[in-house]
Amino acid sequence: MGKGKQIVHFKIFNRKLLSGYATYRSMEKGDELYEFGAVTKPEITENGVEAIVHGSRRYKCSIEWDAAGKDWDFDCTCPYDHGGICKHSIALGLWLIDNCEYAPEKETKNTASGIDKLINQADITFLRKFVKDSISADKIQLEKFKALLYDQETALDEISINNLVKEYLELLSSLEIPDEEEAIDSVYWGNHDYYVEEWEMIMEVQRREIEDQLENVFDDINDLIKTGKLLQAVYNYFALLEAFTNYQKADLNYEYEIIEMIESFFSNQQNSILKQLKKQSFRTETMDMMINTFFDRYLTGKSAMHYLNLFEDFMLCLSYNKDQAANVLKAIRKVSTTAADELQLKLVKISGNRTMKTNICQDLVSVNLEAAEFTLNKYKAEPKKYHDIVQKILPRFSSELLANVFPNLNYEIDPDLYRTAADKLFQMTGEIKYYLILKKSSPDFQFDHYLENFNHYDKRDRAFDIIIEEKQYDKAFQFFLAHKKHSYDSDQYLEKLVNFLPQPCFDHIIKTTSAKLASPGKREEYREAGKLLAVLLKFEDTTLRKKGRDYIDNLCQKYKNRPAMLDEFHSLKLI
Numbered sequence: 001m002g003k004g005k006q007i008v009h010f011k012i013f014n015r016k017l018l019s020g021y022a023t024y025r026s027m028e029k030g031d032e033l034y035e036f037g038a039v040t041k042p043e044i045t046e047n048g049v050e051a052i053v054h055g056s057r058r059y060k061c062s063i064e065w066d067a068a069g070k071d072w073d074f075d076c077t078c079p080y081d082h083g084g085i086c087k088h089s090i091a092l093g094l095w096l097i098d099n100c101e102y103a104p105e106k107e108t109k110n111t112a113s114g115i116d117k118l119i120n121q122a123d124i125t126f127l128r129k130f131v132k133d134s135i136s137a138d139k140i141q142l143e144k145f146k147a148l149l150y151d152q153e154t155a156l157d158e159i160s161i162n163n164l165v166k167e168y169l170e171l172l173s174s175l176e177i178p179d180e181e182e183a184i185d186s187v188y189w190g191n192h193d194y195y196v197e198e199w200e201m202i203m204e205v206q207r208r209e210i211e212d213q214l215e216n217v218f219d220d221i222n223d224l225i226k227t228g229k230l231l232q233a234v235y236n237y238f239a240l241l242e243a244f245t246n247y248q249k250a251d252l253n254y255e256y257e258i259i260e261m262i263e264s265f266f267s268n269q270q271n272s273i274l275k276q277l278k279k280q281s282f283r284t285e286t287m288d289m290m291i292n293t294f295f296d297r298y299l300t301g302k303s304a305m306h307y308l309n310l311f312e313d314f315m316l317c318l319s320y321n322k323d324q325a326a327n328v329l330k331a332i333r334k335v336s337t338t339a340a341d342e343l344q345l346k347l348v349k350i351s352g353n354r355t356m357k358t359n360i361c362q363d364l365v366s367v368n369l370e371a372a373e374f375t376l377n378k379y380k381a382e383p384k385k386y387h388d389i390v391q392k393i394l395p396r397f398s399s400e401l402l403a404n405v406f407p408n409l410n411y412e413i414d415p416d417l418y419r420t421a422a423d424k425l426f427q428m429t430g431e432i433k434y435y436l437i438l439k440k441s442s443p444d445f446q447f448d449h450y451l452e453n454f455n456h457y458d459k460r461d462r463a464f465d466i467i468i469e470e471k472q473y474d475k476a477f478q479f480f481l482a483h484k485k486h487s488y489d490s491d492q493y494l495e496k497l498v499n500f501l502p503q504p505c506f507d508h509i510i511k512t513t514s515a516k517l518a519s520p521g522k523r524e525e526y527r528e529a530g531k532l533l534a535v536l537l538k539f540e541d542t543t544l545r546k547k548g549r550d551y552i553d554n555l556c557q558k559y560k561n562r563p564a565m566l567d568e569f570h571s572l573k574l575i
Contacts, residue, residue, distance in 0.1 A: 005101040010047050010065040012102050013072065018093045021074065022084040030090020036171075038088075039095040040216040048073075049096050053088040057212045061092045159232055161297065164239030165246070168217065172247040175213055175262075207261050214262075218269040225276045234290050237273060238297070241310055270313075278317045287324055295331050304335045312339075316346055341368050366392045369400060376405060387414045390421070398424050411441055427453075430462050432469055464493050473500040481508075491531055495538060502541045509536055510551065517555065517565070526565040530572040537574075 019027050033039075033055065042051035048064035059078045066073050074093075080086035119127065217240065224233035244266055248259075282290070294315070298307035315328065325347050333340035341364050348357040358378055364371035372393045379385040390405055391414075402425055411418040419441050426434035439445050447470055454463035460483055467476040480493040498505045509532050516529040533555075536548025552574050559565055569575050 005099060006044060007103045008044060008100045009104070010102065012096060012100060013093070015094070015097060018090065018097070021072070022090055023082070026080075026084055026087050027090055029087035030094065033087055033091040034094040037216070039091050040219060042092070042095055042099070044100070049092065049100070051092050051095070052216075053091050054213060054216055055088055056209070058215075059088050061088050063089065063092055063096060159235055161235055161239045161242075161293075164236060165243045168240050168243035169246055171214075171217065172243060172262075173250065175210065203261070206258060207265075210258075210261055210265055214265060214269075218273065221273055222276060225273070225280065230277075230280055230282060231286055231289060233273075234277075235293070237314070238293065241270075241314075242307075245306070245310060274313055274317045277314070280319070282319055284321065284324075287318065287320065290318070291324060291328060299331050299335055305339070308332060308335055308339055312343065315343065320347065338367065341371075345370055362389075365389055366396060369397055372397050372401060376401070380408065383410055383413050387417055391417055394420065394424065399428060403429070415441065427459065427462065430465065432465055435462075435466060435469065461492075464496070468496060468500070471500075473497065477501055477504055491535065494532075494535055498535060498538060499540045502539055502544055506536070506539070506544050506548070509533065509548075513555075517559065520562065523564050523568060526562075526568040527572075529565075530568050530574055533569075533574055534572050 022030065033053065038054040040052045040054065042049055045062075045064065047067070048062060050060070050062035053059050053061045053076075055078065057078075059076050061076045062074075064073045064075075074085040074089040076086050076088045078086050078088055080088075122130075221233050221236050221240070224230075224236065248263075294311065298304065298311060320328065329340050329344050329347070332343060344360055345357075345364065345368060348360055357374065361368075361371035361375045361378075365375050366372075372389070375389050376386065376393075379389060386408060387410070390409065393401055393405075402421060406421050406425060409418050409421055419438055422434045422438040422441065425431070426438060447466070451463055451466060454460065454466070464476060464479055467479060476493070476497055480497060483493070494505060494509075513529045513532050516525055533548070533552050536552065537545060539545040539548065552569075556566060556569065556575055566575065
């Protein structure tokens with residue numbers, strides 16, 4: 001009997017007989033399909049075989065021996081009708097020749113068939129209990145059972161990742177995507193609704209073609225996982241990711257939407273594989289093999305960082321023991337400290353070990369936001385420790401954490417940290433309450449000296465608010481005058497000043513707008529003048545507010561022949 005072949009009880013044709021049912025061209029194409037691995041999910045029936053065969057689409061094929069007619073029946077769901085059997089049937093026939101062997105039924109009626117009958121009569125719960133009881137009572141059988149499982153788990157079938165990468169890359173590079181005309185024809189022949197937008201029809205057909213041609217690749221990996229051939233599944237997955245990465249770098253003549261569809265399909269299928277792998281319990285030896293392969297193949301050379309990002313989800317879904325996790329992180333840290341820190345947190349999070357996570361997070365609070373948040377929450381009830389952690393997060397995570405952290409800080413425990421935190425918060429938020437806290441907690445606070453910190457243009461608002469808070473209104477007015485030409489928002493300074501220095505502000509507005517409107521100008525100048533005039537209507541002083549109203553009305557009457565000006569004034573609700 002041929003190695004690994006399945007025994008069947010119907011006679012099998014040979015290649016020469018099979019070619020007699022087909023044209024030379026079909027035989028040639030069928031041969032190519034078979035070599036390409038197009039035959040998937042084959043199942044032996046009573047008198048033949050059936051399978052899904054991938055061509056331009058997925059087709060269901062079957063071959064049966066007709067005992068009465070003494071001939072073979074070939075059936076396929078493809079539309080081929082050009083003489084002889086189709087290429088998909090040829091591919092399935094070649095699979096039958098290579099994978100099955102005929103033996104008379106009477107020669108195989110032995111003890112095994114009796115055992116099969118007994119097993120079929122028992123339910124799965126009974127079988128599990130029987131196996132458990134049997135191997136528990138016999139140490140030799142138990143060790144044999146472990147060995148068989150391990151052999152299955154680590155079975156490689158002479159696998160070569162390099163060869164797999166090459167095969168997968170050839171598959172990706174040879175994808176046949178229908179052009180627009182073919183896609184539309186396909187939709188019409190399929191009796192799809194005509195009201196769908198044409199481009200949507202084209203994209204749907206192209207998406208279907210992509211999925212049909214690639215689906216069996218992922219099905220094969222999932223089948224390997226389900227049948228316990230875990231190492232083989234993982235190495236296929238390694239090779240597929242590497243091939244897909246090389247494919248993305250290649251200069252292929254595909255439209256952007258096609259590339260996007262392929263990437264989307266890959267992403268969805270990868271999630272399915274990772275979900276299956278998370279359910280597995282890898283033996284230590286198997287895990288070591290996978291980790292070592294990952295180290296040797298992907299953490300060396302110029303593309304190490306790229307592959308590290310590519311494989312991160314996969315590395316997270318494996319069931320590490322403590323030593324293995326340490327080895328993984330040590331190797332990754334040589335490539336990227338940041339990547340190792342982030343992966344370390346994720347590994348710990350998966351393990352659920354809070355003690356380990358606490359220790360790791362304390363080391364990472366200054367570089368990892370999640371570590372900082374976790375550690376701060378952990379030590380809320382230990383003020384001294386809490387303040388130490390806040391000190392470490394200030395350089396990097398002030399904007400994300402400081403506002404929530406500040407209420408928990410205590411001036412008595414660490415005055416310098418308390419003042420530094422208040423100062424940072426005022427500079428970040430502009431909330432005057434933090435300035436007042438800083439001033440109150442600083443015995444030698446000097447207003448003028450502190451004001452020098454806000455010379456930069458993006459901090460002028462903070463400086464103006466401080467001057468107002470200190471009631472130095474004359475200085476605030478001079479600040480406004482000094483910066484009004486250099487700030488788009490200088491009017492907001494004026495609005496804050498009108499009720500502290502009403503008369504100087506009123507005089508400034510009258511003087512400035514009189515100069516602006518003395519001669520006809522552009523619409524932009526009218527609008528700027530209008531913004532200043534609008535401030536006159538915001539005075540608390542009723543006398544000045546009435547004067548402002550009268551002044552605006554007089555301007556509108558005086559310049560009633562300036563429609564652009566009146567239009568701008570109207571939009572600002574001045575008239």
